[in-house]
Amino acid sequence: MARGKAVPLRTARQPQPPPEQALAVFPHREEVEVVHRSFELDPNAPRAARPVIPLLAAKYGMSLEQAEAAEARITENAHAQGLPYLDGGRDAANSFDMHRLLHFAKEHGQQAELLDALYRANFAEERSAFDTQRLVELAVGAGLDGGEAAAVLADPQAYAQAVREDEALALQSGTGSLPEAGRAAARPAGRR
Numbered sequence: 001m002a003r004g005k006a007v008p009l010r011t012a013r014q015p016q017p018p019p020e021q022a023l024a025v026f027p028h029r030e031e032v033e034v035v036h037r038s039f040e041l042d043p044n045a046p047r048a049a050r051p052v053i054p055l056l057a058a059k060y061g062m063s064l065e066q067a068e069a070a071e072a073r074i075t076e077n078a079h080a081q082g083l084p085y086l087d088g089g090r091d092a093a094n095s096f097d098m099h100r101l102l103h104f105a106k107e108h109g110q111q112a113e114l115l116d117a118l119y120r121a122n123f124a125e126e127r128s129a130f131d132t133q134r135l136v137e138l139a140v141g142a143g144l145d146g147g148e149a150a151a152v153l154a155d156p157q158a159y160a161q162a163v164r165e166d167e168a169l170a171l172q173s174g175t176g177s178l179p180e181a182g183r184a185a186a187r188p189a190g191r192r
Helices: 019-027 052-060 064-080 095-106 111-124 134-141 146-154 158-171 180-187
Strands: none
Touching: 052 064, 095 111, 095 134, 095 146, 095 158, 111 134, 134 146
């Protein structure tokens, strides 16, 4: 599948992503523990990757032109924050395997590294991030053992319960979309 123009990754002189910006000015940042939880935007999405523009158009009942304009706005906003984002041609698929692999990475102290690699691959690189071989490559690039990562992906039950527990926690907190997931996670302890 042809993908759009690659956008360079941010450098130290470019802005940080919003959560990092917020923590940088938060006076009690040393007391903050960032916890990454699984949240699938579309748990019923097929495993096979497909172009994101027609997917968005169908999902939200808009024309292809409207979906392209929406994606262009997201690209513009990402670039304004100094975030890498592919200018057209992205694809999408079911992310359950990514979430399972992230739980595996967490056990090995590499979750943040794999999360960064997955974001970069999905939003800023030419190659699709959704096939098993690519996921193993990203896991290895994040410091994980390729054979172990491949074994996780080959076993549909590996870490599946951990993903489902995160999703259940989201539902219990009233989360139904990604922005709500961020708000729920930001609530002070005892208010979840």
